[in-house]
Amino acid sequence: MRVDPFFVVNLSGALDQTQVTQQTLTQDLSSGLRVNNPGDDPVAAAQNVQLLNQIQRDDSFTQTANLTTGALQVADSALGDVVTQLNQAITLATEANNGVLNGSDLKSISGQIAGIRDQVLLLANTSYQGQYIFGGTQVSTAPFSVNASTNPATVTYNGDSGVNTLVSPDGQSIQLNVPGNQIFISSTANVLGTLNSLVADFAGGLSNGGVADLASLNTALNFVSQQRVVLDNSLTRVGLASSAASSESIQLTSVQTNLMQADIPAISTQLSLSKSQETALVSVIAALGSGSLFDKL
Amino acid sequence: MGTVNSALSLITGALNADQAALNVVANNVANASSSSYTRQVPNWAENQPVTINGVAYGSGVSVSGGISQRDRVLEQRLQQQRQLGASSSALLTALTTLQASFGTASSNSSAGNVGSDITNFFNAYSQLEASPVSNPLRQQILSTAQQLAGDISAIANSINSQQGSIDQSVNTVVSQVNSITQSLAQMNHQIQSLSPNQDAGALEDQRQSDLAQLSQLIGFNQITTEQNGLSIATASGQLLVSDSASIPITTGSVNGVTHLFLGSTDITSSLAGGGGQLGGLLTARDQALPSTLSSLDQLAYAVSTQINAINNAGTDLVGDNGNAGNVFNAPTQVAGSAQAMGVVMTDPSKIAAAALGQATGDNANAVAAAGLANQAIIQGLTPSNFYANLLSTLGASVSETTVQGTALTASVTQLQTQRDALSAVNLNEEASALQEFQRSYQAASQVFTILNSIMASAINMGVQTAVS
Numbered sequence: 001m002r003v004d005p006f007f008v009v010n011l012s013g014a015l016d017q018t019q020v021t022q023q024t025l026t027q028d029l030s031s032g033l034r035v036n037n038p039g040d041d042p043v044a045a046a047q048n049v050q051l052l053n054q055i056q057r058d059d060s061f062t063q064t065a066n067l068t069t070g071a072l073q074v075a076d077s078a079l080g081d082v083v084t085q086l087n088q089a090i091t092l093a094t095e096a097n098n099g100v101l102n103g104s105d106l107k108s109i110s111g112q113i114a115g116i117r118d119q120v121l122l123l124a125n126t127s128y129q130g131q132y133i134f135g136g137t138q139v140s141t142a143p144f145s146v147n148a149s150t151n152p153a154t155v156t157y158n159g160d161s162g163v164n165t166l167v168s169p170d171g172q173s174i175q176l177n178v179p180g181n182q183i184f185i186s187s188t189a190n191v192l193g194t195l196n197s198l199v200a201d202f203a204g205g206l207s208n209g210g211v212a213d214l215a216s217l218n219t220a221l222n223f224v225s226q227q228r229v230v231l232d233n234s235l236t237r238v239g240l241a242s243s244a245a246s247s248e249s250i251q252l253t254s255v256q257t258n259l260m261q262a263d264i265p266a267i268s269t270q271l272s273l274s275k276s277q278e279t280a281l282v283s284v285i286a287a288l289g290s291g292s293l294f295d296k297l
Numbered sequence: 298m299g300t301v302n303s304a305l306s307l308i309t310g311a312l313n314a315d316q317a318a319l320n321v322v323a324n325n326v327a328n329a330s331s332s333s334y335t336r337q338v339p340n341w342a343e344n345q346p347v348t349i350n351g352v353a354y355g356s357g358v359s360v361s362g363g364i365s366q367r368d369r370v371l372e373q374r375l376q377q378q379r380q381l382g383a384s385s386s387a388l389l390t391a392l393t394t395l396q397a398s399f400g401t402a403s404s405n406s407s408a409g410n411v412g413s414d415i416t417n418f419f420n421a422y423s424q425l426e427a428s429p430v431s432n433p434l435r436q437q438i439l440s441t442a443q444q445l446a447g448d449i450s451a452i453a454n455s456i457n458s459q460q461g462s463i464d465q466s467v468n469t470v471v472s473q474v475n476s477i478t479q480s481l482a483q484m485n486h487q488i489q490s491l492s493p494n495q496d497a498g499a500l501e502d503q504r505q506s507d508l509a510q511l512s513q514l515i516g517f518n519q520i521t522t523e524q525n526g527l528s529i530a531t532a533s534g535q536l537l538v539s540d541s542a543s544i545p546i547t548t549g550s551v552n553g554v555t556h557l558f559l560g561s562t563d564i565t566s567s568l569a570g571g572g573g574q575l576g577g578l579l580t581a582r583d584q585a586l587p588s589t590l591s592s593l594d595q596l597a598y599a600v601s602t603q604i605n606a607i608n609n610a611g612t613d614l615v616g617d618n619g620n621a622g623n624v625f626n627a628p629t630q631v632a633g634s635a636q637a638m639g640v641v642m643t644d645p646s647k648i649a650a651a652a653l654g655q656a657t658g659d660n661a662n663a664v665a666a667a668g669l670a671n672q673a674i675i676q677g678l679t680p681s682n683f684y685a686n687l688l689s690t691l692g693a694s695v696s697e698t699t700v701q702g703t704a705l706t707a708s709v710t711q712l713q714t715q716r717d718a719l720s721a722v723n724l725n726e727e728a729s730a731l732q733e734f735q736r737s738y739q740a741a742s743q744v745f746t747i748l749n750s751i752m753a754s755a756i757n758m759g760v761q762t763a764v765s
Binding site: 002003004005006007010013037038039040041042043045046047049050052053056057060061063064067068071129131135136137138139140160162164165166167171176292293294296297 | 329332392393396397399400412413415416417419420423424426427428429430651655656657658659660661664667668670671681682684685686688689690691692693695696699710713714715717718719721722723724725727728729731732
């Protein structure tokens with residue numbers, strides 16, 4: 001059986017191979033990543049892109065949610081103040097309607113209700129970070145203005161009925177605002193209009209239509225509370241979506257880390273095996289490469 | 298007739314034969330390290346016996362040079378595997394360079410990573426939903442857009458320049474192929490005239506060495522012709538060398554790329570599947586790189602046109618109701634859109650976050666733009682999934698080529714070992730052959746000495762001398 005005289009020379013090829021293996025393993029060790037190129041593990045590279053996409057989307061939504069929570073809380077507390085003011089107005093109007101007050105008292109009540117109306121107007125024109133929150137999608141101009149020259153005074157709405165939604169990573173659409181014409185001057189319940197009527201009712205010292213307007217004011221108060229619930233719902237949903245997003249982000253980050261991270265103990269073992277293989281090869285080459293029959297001639 | 302004279306000349310012949318055999322051994326030992334050398338074995342031939350009156354008298358031995366120990370079939374098989382190995386190796390180099398332009402993100406998004414850029418861009422629109430009139434959020438959309446466009450066009454540029462450098466390599470390889478085929482033709486001519494009926498020894502070694510070099514460069518088939526000639530044809534059958542005539546491969550430019558011609562036939566696509574460096578380079582240049590570039594073009598085209606369409610169907614901050622302008626450079630066709638991708642919008646207030654006819658605080662258009670991230674806008678995949686697919690396809694071809702290359706290297710090594718076992722010089726064998734011929738020479742010279750003294754006795758016959 002014939003033997004290849006160059007086989008010791010070919011062993012150097014195997015030696016090169018062990019050094020290449022060591023290089024690759026060392027690179028994995030220093031970068032801490034198992035997959036440094038798409039070719040190392042194509043499926044993992046693709047999964048990595050998709051996981052990072054999801055993680056970054058969740059993180060971005062958490063930031064956005066903080067911003068919207070602030071705005072919703074401001075809107076919610078403004079409406080809370082409106083409810084307080086309206087309750088006060090109802091007390092005053094009830095007092096005025098019981099028939100025992102004289103003309104100047106009625107005029108004084110009218111003045112107080114006018115003050116409450118101005119307070120509610122201020123609240124309706126609340127702004128958050130320079131944007132008016134009750135103007136629908138008209139955020140740069142104050143939504144409500146009152147013309148006190150007429151009797152009763154007239155309210156003008158300068159905003160619109162636009163509603164913005166926020167889309168969460170899991171696809172929910174969360175309402176971000178309630179337009180002012182739905183809260184303060186809608187056809188179902190007209191807060192500012194009713195207040196203006198009450199002011200006019202009691203201004204002349206008489207209580208014409210005060211009872212009917214008081215009933216309207218009660219309806220309006222209930223309606224405002226209902227609109228407040230819409231905002232509270234949105235607050236809750238944003239909070240839930242935000243915590244769901246951040247916990248998903250944490251889970252996915254650990255999945256992604258496990259996918260991409262180099263298994264340090266396994267690499268260290270392989271590296272030492274490769275090193276001992278290299279040492280063995282070197283001594284084999286040195287021992288076998290010497291001597292032929294010519295030395296004995 | 299058995300005379301002392303004829304014995305003397307017979308033994309002289311033996312001495313010459315031993316010398317010639319020693320010559321062959323010395324030649325083997327001298328060429329022992331040469332990888333293309335084929336060891337020779339002395340060709341001992343018994344001389345024709347002389348018959349006189351029905352009695353045959355032997356006439357000794359002669360050595361007429363050496364016989365090369367060569368297996369043509371084995372060598373041909375080795376060349377074929379070398380061609381495949383060279384092709385796989387050239388392709389792997391090109392693919393490795395290609396995949397390096399993409400990189401892989403770790404847990405943090407890194408600059409130059411298109412996957413993160415896509416995500417960040419659509420996230421910027423999501424964030425705008427909360428506060429559509431915010432200038433910093435609008436500016437963020439423009440800066441993430443610039444990052445995305447910049448990274449995609451940088452990768453496209455690097456792919457294009459890689460194609461250009463492969464093109465140059467093709468030209469270099471072709472001129473090398475042409476010079477080898479020319480030398481092969483001359484070699485064929487020499488061999489056919491000098492030893493048409495038997496192995497050509499050192500000339501054949503030279504021819505095999507040329508073939509080995511050619512195998513690294515191009516894929517070919519060998520056909521042995523009459524009188525020990527050789528024809529070389531490409532893997533798809535076009536002749537490169539026909540006995541003593543060689544046909545050079547010419548280059549020409551077609552659509553900005555170098556194409557290869559034999560006469561007037563365009564052999565580029567048939568060479569791509571052939572083997573050798575040319576096969577690998579042409580496969581990379583004409584299939585692998587264009588396929589990745591085309592996917593990148595589709596990504597750039599879809600994102601640019603869809604975002605531009607959305608921006609032109611909304612209201613921006615400065616009162617444009619529809620036709621607010623393009624965010625990205627509008628591509629005219631899919632091919633080339635990756636390289637040309639860029640952001641043309643400079644004013645963040647021209648981003649149309651509001652729906653058509655709505656006030657500036659509306660966010661419906663921003664919602665629509667952010668929603669593109671989840672829509673199957675590119676070949677039935679979302680932008681992020683499309684990019685993931687691009688990466689995994691590229692990675693799979695790198696991985697496949699690597700595995701193939703390893704298998705081919707092992708196969709070439711095995712065939713090389715087999716060939717060397719047969720044809721390479723084994724010093725131990727040569728040493729023992731040397732011993733054998735030395736002994737043979739010594740024996741022959743001893744016989745000569747004895748015959749010489751017998752001759753002296755014969756000449757001195759009848760003269761009174763003491764025996765000496």
